[in-house]
Amino acid sequence: xxxxxxLTKSPVFRxxxxxxxxxxxxxxxxxxxxxxxxxxxxxxxEKVNQLYIIQKGSVRGEMLDxxxxxxxxxxxxxxxxxxxxxxxxxxxxxxxxxxxxxxxxLLSIPKNEFLKLMQKxxxxxxxxxxxxxxxxxxxxxxxxxxxxxxxxxxxxxxxxQESGSNSNTVELKHTQQQLAELFGVTRPSxxxxxxELQREGLIVLGRxxxxxxxxxxxxxxxxxx
Amino acid sequence: xxxxxxLTKSPVFRxxxxxxxxxxxxxxxxxxxxxxxxxxxxxxxEKVNQLYIIQKGSVRGEMLDxxxxxxxxxxxxxxxxxxxxxxxxxxxxxxxxxxxxxxxxLLSIPKNEFLKLMQKxxxxxxxxxxxxxxxxxxxxxxxxxxxxxxxxxxxxxxxxQESGSNSNTVELKHTQQQLAELFGVTRPSxxxxxxELQREGLIVLGRxxxxxxxxxxxxxxxxxx
DNA sequence: GCAGTTTTGTAACAAATGGTACATTTCACA
DNA sequence: TGTGAAATGTACCATTTGTTACAAAACTGC
Numbered sequence: 001x002x003x004x005x006x007l008t009k010s011p012v013f014r015x016x017x018x019x020x021x022x023x024x025x026x027x028x029x030x031x032x033x034x035x036x037x038x039x040x041x042x043x044x045x046e047k048v049n050q051l052y053i054i055q056k057g058s059v060r061g062e063m064l065d066x067x068x069x070x071x072x073x074x075x076x077x078x079x080x081x082x083x084x085x086x087x088x089x090x091x092x093x094x095x096x097x098x099x100x101x102x103x104x105x106l107l108s109i110p111k112n113e114f115l116k117l118m119q120k121x122x123x124x125x126x127x128x129x130x131x132x133x134x135x136x137x138x139x140x141x142x143x144x145x146x147x148x149x150x151x152x153x154x155x156x157x158x159x160x161q162e163s164g165s166n167s168n169t170v171e172l173k174h175t176q177q178q179l180a181e182l183f184g185v186t187r188p189s190x191x192x193x194x195x196e197l198q199r200e201g202l203i204v205l206g207r208x209x210x211x212x213x214x215x216x217x218x219x220x221x222x223x224x225x
Numbered sequence: 226x227x228x229x230x231x232l233t234k235s236p237v238f239r240x241x242x243x244x245x246x247x248x249x250x251x252x253x254x255x256x257x258x259x260x261x262x263x264x265x266x267x268x269x270x271e272k273v274n275q276l277y278i279i280q281k282g283s284v285r286g287e288m289l290d291x292x293x294x295x296x297x298x299x300x301x302x303x304x305x306x307x308x309x310x311x312x313x314x315x316x317x318x319x320x321x322x323x324x325x326x327x328x329x330x331l332l333s334i335p336k337n338e339f340l341k342l343m344q345k346x347x348x349x350x351x352x353x354x355x356x357x358x359x360x361x362x363x364x365x366x367x368x369x370x371x372x373x374x375x376x377x378x379x380x381x382x383x384x385x386q387e388s389g390s391n392s393n394t395v396e397l398k399h400t401q402q403q404l405a406e407l408f409g410v411t412r413p414s415x416x417x418x419x420x421e422l423q424r425e426g427l428i429v430l431g432r433x434x435x436x437x438x439x440x441x442x443x444x445x446x447x448x449x450x
Numbered sequence: 451g452c453a454g455t456t457t458t459g460t461a462a463c464a465a466a467t468g469g470t471a472c473a474t475t476t477c478a479c480a
Numbered sequence: 481t482g483t484g485a486a487a488t489g490t491a492c493c494a495t496t497t498g499t500t501a502c503a504a505a506a507c508t509g510c
Contacts (some may be wrong), residue, residue, distance in 0.1 A: 090359050
């Protein structure tokens with residue numbers, strides 16, 4: 001029941017066609033796993049012994065601090081790979097708790113079987129290197145983001161990043177609550193700072209977007225943080 | 226002038242002997258580079274087109290926020306590899322500024338040459354996967370660490386991590402200033418909280434160590450943060 | 451269009467941290 | 481052993497954020 005058409009679009013198998021992929025996968029032991037919405041897929045701290053590739057649905061990675069408070073790290077959607085960077089490495093342990101956002105199907109490939117695949121297909125090797133490297137870069141960005149001390153700084157950085165160089169409007173895909181979790185701050189604090197920035201004329205708050213009035217002054221906020 | 230004896234101890238070339246390594250490296254184009262103490266090796270934002278392996282000395286990776294304030298990320302010493310995870314991936318750009326801690330010699334291998342090496346020597350491939358995976362795990366830890374809101378939480382987490390499960394003494398390898406940078410807080414604030422924790426009887430501050438008196442209460446701090 | 455739910459705006463106060471300054475202690479080394 | 485530099489302890493106040501609470505506005509499903 002692996003869907004080769006979908007899986008060939010995964011970062012790991014990209015560049016192969018369905019036939020090539022099914023030929024490859026026939027030579028190794030694989031397994032399909034299913035999860036329902038909000039099911040726990042992996043708990044932080046579990047050992048990683050296989051590569052998971054999402055064939056259907058989307059999952060979220062969250063970090064739980066000791067009080068159970070949630071810091072959301074990211075969403076991963078089909079057909080991306082899960083925890084690719086944690087199969088190898090020293091501690092082979094999931095750093096985040098992974099939960100299903102909706103109905104999810106995973107392709108599971110044991111570590112040593114996946115090694116065989118990479119030895120066999122150079123395309124998979126290069127893809128895999130690209131994938132974990134991209135993940136590392138994502139973490140690095142996240143780290144950079146969290147390094148802003150103030151909420152103003154985080155907002156400024158977020159808006160500058162989301163708006164790109166040409167546009168002055170940022171479409172919001174998240175509620176304030178979700179944004180606050182992303183920033184690692186409380187919702188009222190975020191709302192307060194957003195309100196301040198609006199009163200100061202830097203931005204205009206819409207329901208589902210934010211218009212940047214003065215990009216220069218906004219970027220100056222970054223320099224003070 | 227590559228030193229094969231040292232390089233075989235690098236995470237990337239581990240498992241090969243000097244002869245095997247020199248044979249490998251003879252088939253590709255490599256280059257040696259030298260830097261003096263506090264020389265800039267790579268600026269954050271530069272493109273990554275080669276793998277650097279430190280043959281001699283140590284370097285530090287630092288993130289500069291826009292005001293020029295320094296957030297130290299890590300030290301990397303010979304014979305580890307540098308920015309291994311950023312050769313591949315989407316944005317091929319250094320996330321941190323790399324500076325020499327002392328006199329440094331680097332082995333530089335262009336990206337496509339390094340690909341050849343991995344195709345040729347499976348040992349190098351597996352080593353490389355382990356290396357970048359370990360780096361990702363390091364970043365993930367760092368992220369977890371920074372997610373603690375309060376200084377108390379960061380101190381508690383740091384001490385619990387450093388002391389391990391048996392010992393109650395943490396040897397300090399850093400000054401307060403260095404620790405403060407590691408934590409992303411100011412030095413006086415760190416000193417204040419350390420003082421508070423001592424007054425509350427949780428820890429005893431020494432010049433070059435910290436003794437944990439009540440491990441239970443310390444771990445409870447983590448739950449409140 | 452209405453009722454219930456979610457999202458947003460905002461206020462008042464508490465808590466935590468930053469910035470700055472300075473005295474004291476420790477360290478390095480001449 | 482003495483001296484200058486570095487590290488540490490601490491105090492004061494400003495700033496930022498958290499916490500809690502509540503009202504208004506916007507959505508949702510009927």
